[in-house]
Amino acid sequence: EIVLTQSPATLSLSPGERATLSCRASQSVSSYLAWYQQKPGQAPRLLIYDASNRATGIPARFSGSGSGTDFTLTISSLEPEDFAVYYCQQRSNWPPVTFGQGTRLEIK
């Protein structure tokens, strides 16, 4: 089973700042990596798939990069609604599909 490790666990930033979230895989997942956003009491929302493709309706301030074992989600300029928990997920070697443990993005 591929293990995804996200860092940092918590990221404290202010609106308007740039956020950089990391996800590292225990073995190569090629580009088969996605990012999700989850707000309290809500279901997750797909942001990025195949490492760098924005899902339908996702704002351009969200971007993904990386391949192999190291991936990054960047939010270019934080909006108030971006403060949430972010998960990465791989589908390279499945079943099972696996998720990272999450990064909490909080307001500084």
Place this chain on the structure above:
Amino acid sequence: EVQLVETGGGLIQPGGSLRLSCTASGITVSSTYMNWVRQAPGKGLEWVSVLYTAGNTYYTDSVKGRFTISRDNSKNTLYLQMSSLRAEDTAVYYCASGYCNGGSCFPTWFDRWGQGALVTVSS
């Protein structure tokens, strides 16, 4: 507008059985890859199972032999039959459809989600 509504959650004793339903509108369950993903209280996300349009099914190891994913095309509804339930199965269970973009569909990129159904396994 796509809507997925899960029902059937509740409190169940260890060893018991429960069936979750996910009723869809705006999409056709038989034409879409459909998944169950769960989230234990205060924890992260865990994929549980997928049902392909062709009928193939896949499960995470911890539920194999205990959970069964299925669908009723006439009701446009996805199911998760859960048996031999354990305390560690306690979670919010979400149904989620695979992501489609143009002519390509991906079974295990999770696009549309329901609001979730809480299953609590406890004596």
